[in-house]
Amino acid sequence: MPGGAGASVRAGGRLLPLLLVIPFLGFPVSAPAVGIFSTDRVSLDLEGYFKDFFLAERLYPLADGSQGSEFSHVTWQGANLGRFRIKLFLGLPASVDLELHWELRPRTVSHDPFSQSTFGFGSPVEGHPFRVADFSPTLAGGGPAESFRFIHDLDRLSATFPVGLVTVKIGRQAISWGSGRFVNPTDLISPWSYLDIDQEEKRGVDAVRLTASVGQLSEVDLLWVAGPDFHPAESAVALRIRTHLMDTDLVLSGQVIDEDLMLGLDLARDLGPVGWWVESAWTLESALAAGPAGDSFVRVVTGIERKLQAGPILSLEYHYSGFGSSDPDGYLETAARPAFRRGQIFYLGRHYLAPAAQLQATSYLSLRGGVLVNLGDGSFLLNPEFEYSVTDDLLFKVGSYLSFGASPVFAAGSEPPGIKTEFGAIPDTFYLAFYAYY
Numbered sequence: 001m002p003g004g005a006g007a008s009v010r011a012g013g014r015l016l017p018l019l020l021v022i023p024f025l026g027f028p029v030s031a032p033a034v035g036i037f038s039t040d041r042v043s044l045d046l047e048g049y050f051k052d053f054f055l056a057e058r059l060y061p062l063a064d065g066s067q068g069s070e071f072s073h074v075t076w077q078g079a080n081l082g083r084f085r086i087k088l089f090l091g092l093p094a095s096v097d098l099e100l101h102w103e104l105r106p107r108t109v110s111h112d113p114f115s116q117s118t119f120g121f122g123s124p125v126e127g128h129p130f131r132v133a134d135f136s137p138t139l140a141g142g143g144p145a146e147s148f149r150f151i152h153d154l155d156r157l158s159a160t161f162p163v164g165l166v167t168v169k170i171g172r173q174a175i176s177w178g179s180g181r182f183v184n185p186t187d188l189i190s191p192w193s194y195l196d197i198d199q200e201e202k203r204g205v206d207a208v209r210l211t212a213s214v215g216q217l218s219e220v221d222l223l224w225v226a227g228p229d230f231h232p233a234e235s236a237v238a239l240r241i242r243t244h245l246m247d248t249d250l251v252l253s254g255q256v257i258d259e260d261l262m263l264g265l266d267l268a269r270d271l272g273p274v275g276w277w278v279e280s281a282w283t284l285e286s287a288l289a290a291g292p293a294g295d296s297f298v299r300v301v302t303g304i305e306r307k308l309q310a311g312p313i314l315s316l317e318y319h320y321s322g323f324g325s326s327d328p329d330g331y332l333e334t335a336a337r338p339a340f341r342r343g344q345i346f347y348l349g350r351h352y353l354a355p356a357a358q359l360q361a362t363s364y365l366s367l368r369g370g371v372l373v374n375l376g377d378g379s380f381l382l383n384p385e386f387e388y389s390v391t392d393d394l395l396f397k398v399g400s401y402l403s404f405g406a407s408p409v410f411a412a413g414s415e416p417p418g419i420k421t422e423f424g425a426i427p428d429t430f431y432l433a434f435y436a437y438y
Contacts, residue, residue, distance in 0.1 A: 043091040049437045051083040051198065058428040078110040085201070087156075094161065099173075101156035101204070104139075108148045129234065129258070129342055130189060130205035130225045131172070155204045167211045172204040175223065177240065177253065178279050179268045182354045182372060183319050185281035185299035186264035188257050188344040189225055189236060194354075194372050194381065195346075195401060197431055217244035225257075233259055233289075258342065260294075261287035271304075278302040283323075285338070297322035299345075303354075312359040319352040326350045328377050331419045348422050351375040364389050368399075372423070379405025379421035397433040401426070 037044040056078045083105055090098040140150040158171030178184030182194050190202045207225040214220060219242050227234030236257040243250050251266035261284045268277040279301050285294030303317030323345055325334045331348040339345045356370035366387045373380040385399030405424025419425050 041093050043089075045087075045089040045091075047087040047089070047438065048085045049083075049435060050085075051436075052434045053079075053081040053083075053197065054432045055079045055081065056430045076110075080106075080108045082106045083198070085155075097160045099156050099158050099160070101154075101201075103153045103155055105151045105153065106148075107151070110147065130207070130227060130236065132206045132226045132228065132230055153203075155201070157204075165212055169207075169209040169211070172206050173209065174202040174204055175207060175209075175225070176202055177251075177264075177266075179249075179251075179266050179277040180279045180301040180319075181303060181305075181315060181317050181356070182370075183299075183301050183317075183347070183352075185279055185301060186251075186253050186255075186262070186266060188255060188262060188339075189238075191344060191346070193346045194383075195426070195429075197399075197429075197433070214243075218242060227258075256288060257344075258338065259288045260285050260339070273306060275305040276303070283339075299323060312357045315356045317354040317356075319347070319354070321345070321347055321350055321352070324349045326376055328419055328421060331422060347374075349374045349376045374405075374422045377405065377421040379403070379423035381423050381426065393437040395435045397431070397435070399431055401429040403428055 036046070056076060059075055059077060083103060085101060085103040088098075088100045090100075092098065135152070135154060137151040137153060138149060139152055140148075142149040142151070154172065156172050156174070158169055158173045160167065160169045162168070175187075175189045177187045177189075184191055190205055192199050192202075205225050207223055209224075210222040212220045221238070221240040221242070223236075223238040223240070225236040225238070227236075236255060238253065238255040238257075240251060240253040248267055248269040251264070253262075253264040253266070255262040255264070262281050264279070264281040266277075266279045268275070270276070281299050282296065283299070284296045287293050299319075299321050301317060301319045303315060305313065305315040307313045323334070323337070323339065324347055325331055326349070334340060334348045340348075351374075353373045353375055354370065356368070358366065358368045360366045366389075368385045368387070370383045371380055372383075380403075382402040382404065383399065385397060387395055387397045389395045403423045403426045405421030408420065408425045409418040
């Protein structure tokens, strides 16, 4: 196993936090109920949820002076993160629909140098690359010496209406493309990372989307996504054509995003009892920039999924990334490239394998497990998760991300760390989550 004896010792105490929180899964609670207002011409629906996450991260000990503070000795940090989301759906005459989502997020962390850590929740609220403007996210706290921060996010604000045969959606909305499970090469606008714990709601982007149905099983999407202050070089334009041919879902797409050109192909179909998909993207960096074009690369993901009779759902996915490096010595250089820094690509290596399994053990308890393996350096992430449903609207989750691989070497001062393996550089994370929907 990568990392030798050091990795084995590091793995020894990992299961204790997981075992400590399992007894809390049986707490009896009840869900709130919210009514729906409706008339012949106008309807108003109110939905939402409250989620609370308790997290613990195991940090790597840093050499004296590497952080320039007394926190260089910290090996664990904890956090409590809340998410209270209000969703309003207003239906008006002439098939006009308005949607608004507002989210409040109190967060407390145990050590202030890490108060900006995303703790497995994707990119921070500030500086989303595809929002024209935003409110100041901080409602309270967030100072340099404060571990508490109360933030908010206007995550959806859109209007949907028909214009002839075209459906128009204008405003802040979620964009999600691709058939891949753990990575989507054609989704560069708001992609998920494997480490994102809560993947229920994609962050909203400011966009205009035109969707036209062409026959019963085909449609065309034209999308313009605005960057900060409508700056053209930081915006995106995308075209997607989706159809169904010979029992296969086929998607062709093209995007110009941050002056890069991406062409995509996505196929998905059933092969007997097995589901199969392949999603690929070719990218030319700086294709529309004033200077010469940059590098070009291909990213591909393909996988299969099988549901066994009265048993688990099994899947296996392979990912090739021409963007990444085949040598760990090149990881820091890859991490400095624009697509990685913008949060559009998350992985530093070339070849990955991701097996996963999901089992509905009882009507209340489901088990899920996944592994993401970097085939180049041998490091991997293990993600077991247990979900217990008290009612249809109330559930608990407990899980972890366990990293295996040679740990990074942190030098004193401002020297960059020496990364031996990709996933060996990621802290172990344990989480207990409570979800209540209304």
